[in-house]
Amino acid sequence: MTAIHAYAATSAKGALQPFEFDPGEIKPDEVEISVSHCGICHSDLSMLDNDWGMSAYPFVAGHEVAGTVVALGSDAKGLKIGQRVGLGWSAHSCLSCPECLSGEHNLCPTTQATIVGRHGGFADRVRAQWTWVRPLPDELDMAKVGPLLCGGVTVFSPLLIHNISPTARVGVIGIGGLGHMALQFANKWGCEVHAFTTSDSKEAEARQLGAHYVHNTRHPDALKSLSGRNPCPDPPRMAPQRLMLC
Numbered sequence: 257m258t259a260i261h262a263y264a265a266t267s268a269k270g271a272l273q274p275f276e277f278d279p280g281e282i283k284p285d286e287v288e289i290s291v292s293h294c295g296i297c298h299s300d301l302s303m304l305d306n307d308w309g310m311s312a313y314p315f316v317a318g319h320e321v322a323g324t325v326v327a328l329g330s331d332a333k334g335l336k337i338g339q340r341v342g343l344g345w346s347a348h349s350c351l352s353c354p355e356c357l358s359g360e361h362n363l364c365p366t367t368q369a370t371i372v373g374r375h376g377g378f379a380d381r382v383r384a385q386w387t388w389v390r391p392l393p394d395e396l397d398m399a400k401v402g403p404l405l406c407g408g409v410t411v412f413s414p415l416l417i418h419n420i421s422p423t424a425r426v427g428v429i430g431i432g433g434l435g436h437m438a439l440q441f442a443n444k445w446g447c448e449v450h451a452f453t454t455s456d457s458k459e460a461e462a463r464q465l466g467a468h469y470v471h472n473t474r475h476p477d478a479l480k481s482l483s484g485r486n487p488c489p490d491p492p493r494m495a496p497q498r499l500m501l502c
C-alpha cells in the first residue's frame with residue numbers, strides 16, 4: 257500500500273509538517289478518498305491544540321474533506337471508484353446499535369470522529385467507513401464543499417429535526433461561519449429570516465446572505481418589539497415573489 261502523505265503536528269500547538277504513514281490494508285467496510293480539498297474548521301484548531309484533551313500526536317487534522325473514491329473495501333456499499341464524495345466530522349459507527357438503526361448514527365456510542373484516533377483530511381488520501389462517505393452532486397464546486405460537511409450539516413439538521421416549514425419564522429443567533437450558512441438555508445427554504453447579532457457591521461452581510469431582518473441585541477430595545485411573536489409570520493408576508501426565490 258502506498259504511503260499517505262499528510263501534514264501533521266507532533267505536539268499540541270505544534271506547526272504542521274510533512275508526515276508520511278502507511279495506512280495498511282484497507283478494511284472491508286472502508287473507503288479511501290483521494291483528497292482534492294479540505295476545509296479548516298475551528299474544531300481542527302481545538303484538536304491541534306489539544307483543547308479537549310483527546311488529541312493524539314502526530315496529529316493530522318481535516319474533517320471537511322472533498323475528493324474522489326480511489327479504493328473500496330470488500331464490504332463498502334453504495335459508492336464507486338472515481339465518484340465525487342465528501343467526508344465530515346464522523347468516520348465510523350457500529351451500524352447495529354439502536355442509534356445507528358434509527359438513523360442517528362452520529363449518536364452511536366462507539367462512533368469514531370475523522371480526526372480522533374484517526375488521521376484526517378490534511379493529506380492526499382483519507383479513509384472512512386462507507387456509510388460516512390457521502391456522494392456529492394456534480395453541481396457543487398469541490399473547493400466550496402468543505403464547510404457544508406461540518407458547520408453546514410450542524411445548522412441544516414435543526415431545520416429537519418424541528419420540522420421547519422417554508423412558512424416558518426426563523427431566527428439565527430450569531431452570524432459567524434455557521435450563521436452564514438444557516439441564513440442561506442433558511443432563506444432558500446422560504447422562511448422569514450431574522451439575524452441576531454451584536455455587531456452593526458454584520459448587517460449588510462447578513463442581509464446579503466438571506467436575512468430579511470437584522471437585530472442588534474446590544475441595542476436596549478432590539479428585542480422588545482419581537483417579544484411574544486409567533487414562530488409563524490403574520491400574513492400576508494408569504495408573497496408569491498418570495499416563494500419564487502426558493
Ligand SMILES: [Zn+2]
Nearest residue numbers: 297299406407
Ligand atoms: Zn468541524
Ligand SMILES: [Zn+2]
Nearest residue numbers: 350353356364
Ligand atoms: Zn452504533
